[in-house]
Amino acid sequence: EVQLVQSGAEVKKPGESLTISCQGSGYSFTSYYITWVRQMPGKGLEWMGRIDPTDSHASYSPSFQGHVTISADKSINTAYLQWSSLKASDTAMYYCARRTAGVKSLDYWGQGTQVTVSS
Amino acid sequence: DIQMTQSPSSLSASIGDRVTITCRASQSISRSLNWYQQRPGKAPRLLIYTASSLESGVPSRFSGSGSGTEFTLTITSLQPEDCATYYCQQSARTPQTFGQGTKVEI
Numbered sequence: 001e002v003q004l005v006q007s008g009a010e011v012k013k014p015g016e017s018l019t020i021s022c023q024g025s026g027y028s029f030t031s032y033y034i035t036w037v038r039q040m041p042g043k044g045l046e047w048m049g050r051i052d053p054t055d056s057h058a059s060y061s062p063s064f065q066g067h068v069t070i071s072a073d074k075s076i077n078t079a080y081l082q083w084s085s086l087k088a089s090d091t092a093m094y095y096c097a098r099r100t101a102g103v104k105s106l107d108y109w110g111q112g113t114q115v116t117v118s119s
Numbered sequence: 120d121i122q123m124t125q126s127p128s129s130l131s132a133s134i135g136d137r138v139t140i141t142c143r144a145s146q147s148i149s150r151s152l153n154w155y156q157q158r159p160g161k162a163p164r165l166l167i168y169t170a171s172s173l174e175s176g177v178p179s180r181f182s183g184s185g186s187g188t189e190f191t192l193t194i195t196s197l198q199p200e201d202c203a204t205y206y207c208q209q210s211a212r213t214p215q216t217f218g219q220g221t222k223v224e225i
Contacts, residue, residue, distance in 0.1 A: 044181075044204075045163065045217040045220070046217065047206075047214045050213075050215075062120070067169035095162055100168070103153075103169045103210065105165055105169075105174075105210060106176065109163055111162055112162055
């Protein structure tokens with residue numbers, strides 16, 4: 001069974017750093033990209049970026065470039081989303097999802113990680 | 120970035136109704152269009168890929184059509200469990216942008 005399991009909810013202060021994770025199982029981790037999607041409270045889905053776990057090459061939306069870092073460790077089938085300095089506006093639910101190779105749809109999703117940034 | 124615009128933003132329908140949601144792209148994306156369902160408090164779920172292919176396990180009352188810049192998602196006989204927000208997503212260009220969502224209420 002394909003599964004993406006994300007790390008638990010986080011509460012942080014502005015300016016703090018944070019890394020959340022997404023561990024894949026039940027499939028060949030290096031055969032599919034991992035995409036990160038943001039959902040701010042009461043809002044829609046936003047494509048943040050994606051990573052190829054084979055070589056850790058990441059692509060970002062211009063809206064998120066420079067503010068987050070996407071990485072992966074294929075030895076433990078895990079992708080990461082990292083912030084070096086959080087803002088209150090980073091408060092959101094973050095989802096990882098597996099991207100199919102050919103049609104580029106997101107066929108399996110993690111359960112989501114709630115990040116709350118508040119002073 | 121390619122902009123994706125859905126209409127309507129929300130709709131209310133009755134059980135058994137036929138529901139149609141439209142998604143328009145700001146430039147041609149051929150058939151690189153996916154549809155997702157998000158029930159309240161849950162992660163999104165893939166319904167349709169490449170405009171009209173039904174994802175495994177998705178009920179056949181869901182269908183998709185279109186190409187180029189205009190696409191539709193149709194639910195032929197609305198069921199209570201279809202109460203959700205539906206999103207289109209283009210996968211032709213990075214960033215692979217989503218529409219703003221259509222909330223379906225029953």
